[in-house]
Amino acid sequence: xxxxxxxxxxxxxxxxxxxxxxxxxxxxxxxxxxxxxxxxxxxxxxxxxxxxxxxxxxxxxxxxxxxxxxxxxxxxxxxxxxxxxxxxxxxxxxxxxxxxxxxxxxxxxxxxxxxxxxxxxxxxxxxxxxxxxxxxxxxxxxxxxxxxxxxxxxxxxxxxxxxxxxxxxxxxxxxxxxxxxxxxxxxxxxx
Numbered sequence: 001x002x003x004x005x006x007x008x009x010x011x012x013x014x015x016x017x018x019x020x021x022x023x024x025x026x027x028x029x030x031x032x033x034x035x036x037x038x039x040x041x042x043x044x045x046x047x048x049x050x051x052x053x054x055x056x057x058x059x060x061x062x063x064x065x066x067x068x069x070x071x072x073x074x075x076x077x078x079x080x081x082x083x084x085x086x087x088x089x090x091x092x093x094x095x096x097x098x099x100x101x102x103x104x105x106x107x108x109x110x111x112x113x114x115x116x117x118x119x120x121x122x123x124x125x126x127x128x129x130x131x132x133x134x135x136x137x138x139x140x141x142x143x144x145x146x147x148x149x150x151x152x153x154x155x156x157x158x159x160x161x162x163x164x165x166x167x168x169x170x171x172x173x174x175x176x177x178x179x180x181x182x183x184x185x186x187x188x189x190x191x
Contacts, residue, residue, distance in 0.1 A: 008027065008028065008031040009031065011031075013032065013035070013077035013078070014074055014075075014077065016028045016031055016032055017032070017069065017072055017077060020032075020069060021069060021070065029066055029069075032065075032077070033062055036077075036078060036081055037058065037062070039078065039082070039150070039151055039152075040058045040061050040062070040081060040082070040085050041054060041055065041058040042151040043082055043085050043086070043089075043149075043150050043151040044057035044058045044061070044085055044088070044089055046149075046151060047086075047089040047093070048089065048092075048093075053092070053096075056092070057085065057088050057089050057092050058085070060088045060092070061081065061084050061085040061088045064084050064088065065080075065081055065084055068084075076160075079146075079150075082150040082151075085150075086150075129183065130179065130183055133178075133179055133182045133183065134146070134175075134179065136182075137175050137178055137179070138171070138175075140161070140163065140167070140171045141171045141172075141174055141175030141178070142175070143160075143161055143171075144157055144161065144163075144168050144171040144172050144175060145171075145172060145175045145176070145179075147160060147161070148172055154168055154169065
């Protein structure tokens with residue numbers, strides 16, 4: 001068993017996932033955790049400025065990954081894990097946002113009934129619109145932006161995409177500009 005554990009760092013994520021599914025050997029999952037914990041934490045930290053909340057989200061990400069390893073169908077394990085992290089962060093943000101009665105919010109703000117709830121709803125719609133608009137970008141722009149959102153550096157994005165660093169920077173700049181133009185009307189409406 002000791003020889004098997006020492007060989008794990010030499011294996012691909014897919015091979016380790018396959019071994020974990022077959023054996024339920026926790027050393028396999030521990031290797032995946034070691035490889036990806038920093039990236040997951042920093043992605044969560046980008047969502048939550050508070051380090052403790054980011055740590056909680058990162059831990060929940062790995063717990064969900066462990067419980068749902070059967071749902072990984074192969075491919076880029078890191079990308080699958082980052083999707084889980086994004087969903088965890090959204091779930092935790094929703095749980096932590098203050099829930100007040102509409103009447104209390106209306107009385108405190110002096111606004112028309114339902115205005116505070118509508119703003120949160122509009123913000124959520126804007127986020128959904130942003131993700132929808134990302135689908136309309138070129139595949140390279142979309143991939144580079146997704147990796148950037150997930151916390152990848154330029155160099156890591158180069159390694160994942162096979163593009164040059166200049167191409168990565170160009171796709172990020174052009175993708176951001178296209179998204180900004182598409183989202184400008186939505187953002188002005190939210191002000």
